[in-house]
Amino acid sequence: MSLPFGLLGLLSYNDSTGYDLTRMFEDSLNNFWHAQSSQIYRELKRMEEQGLVSSRSIIQDGRPNKRLYSITGDGRRELARWLGEGRLEYENPHFSMLMRVFFGADAPEATLALLKACKNQCENIIEANCAKNQKSIESYSSLINNGRERSKYWAMTLDLSIREAKATIEWAESCITQIEEEVAK
């Protein structure tokens, strides 16, 4: 499971609250790993029990108090160990759109609508999401330690999302053509 390493990684840049981490996730890692705030808070507690992070409570005026998390020495070592592994994990596929396509022969019109929606969504991903991320990368690279170097790796993850979206668009177009020909008969 990668969530704790995502949190350790972000905490290695800056001390953060659960709330900060939730937003940082949304701005950066979200393209390839989604985590809800409830999951992040739960994981931070677990990691504190394991000594990977420590926290202190900060009393605020007017706003709810916050709990600021820091990565510990053990946490940094664990992050470095995980990174150093260079291991490719097997990921079980879960892509429910293809379940619909697989059984789509009995509902060609609905499948066409699905494929068009899919194409559309991929176009949105490329346009909106990636523009947003490009911007995040810029602000990020100036804010953190060794940001220029690190941001190149961030950009690589973005690049795969874009390439996948492009491949999916081409695929959807080819399916749409096939089904339309079939329906026309």
Add this chain to the structure above:
Amino acid sequence: MSLPFGLLGLLSYNDSTGYDLTRMFEDSLNNFWHAQSSQIYRELKRMEEQGLVSSRSIIQDGRPNKRLYSITGDGRRELARWLGEGRLEYENPHFSMLMRVFFGADAPEATLALLKACKNQCENIIEANCAKNQKSIESYSSLINNGRERSKYWAMTLDLSIREAKATIEWAESCITQIEEEVAK
């Protein structure tokens, strides 16, 4: 969740046992949806409670008895309803390889190894897995009702897996080049 629809879809072709369904999943849907047998047996029970499938016990000699599942009228209607929706579900991304790449700046050599393994795995997917599936498609299209038409949709799902694998290979190559240039400095 798509698992019950995968099971309903397969049961709409043929009555099957949990064991049959597990193998059919591995041969076909597995490219985009992985399900373990323990999950399939559990889901079948749930679906029977909901009246989507029915089952009868078949007493066998020498082998353990088996429970043969059939899709009910309600099950067929539910499958048709789901197919007719033509709805694109949002899928939360979980791709842990990219988590390692994201934080990879501190371990460029390990990241190179990771990317090479990734490229390799994609090549294997294209070669081995897809040859296997092409074969499955052929045998499948002759066995089931309206198989020639249905198998086209199966092939579409395979096509996306191949396109994604190709895009990922190209991506990995471009990342490898970038990092090697960096390391050489």
Add this chain to the structure above:
DNA sequence: GTTTTATATTATACCTGTATAATATAAAGC
């Protein structure tokens, strides 16, 4: 003025996915 948004966390329950062990026997491979 009132509503919405942002800040910040805790609690809880459920659903899905994973892992594994137990059971039993025939057929195929070595």
Add this chain to the structure above:
DNA sequence: GCTTTATATTATACAGGTATAATATAAAAC
């Protein structure tokens, strides 16, 4: 002859992901 593979299901526990509600206030938007 012995081991592995295939057949077939049940039981159980845990880990991870989702969903949502409760709480509280300042600042911004309308």
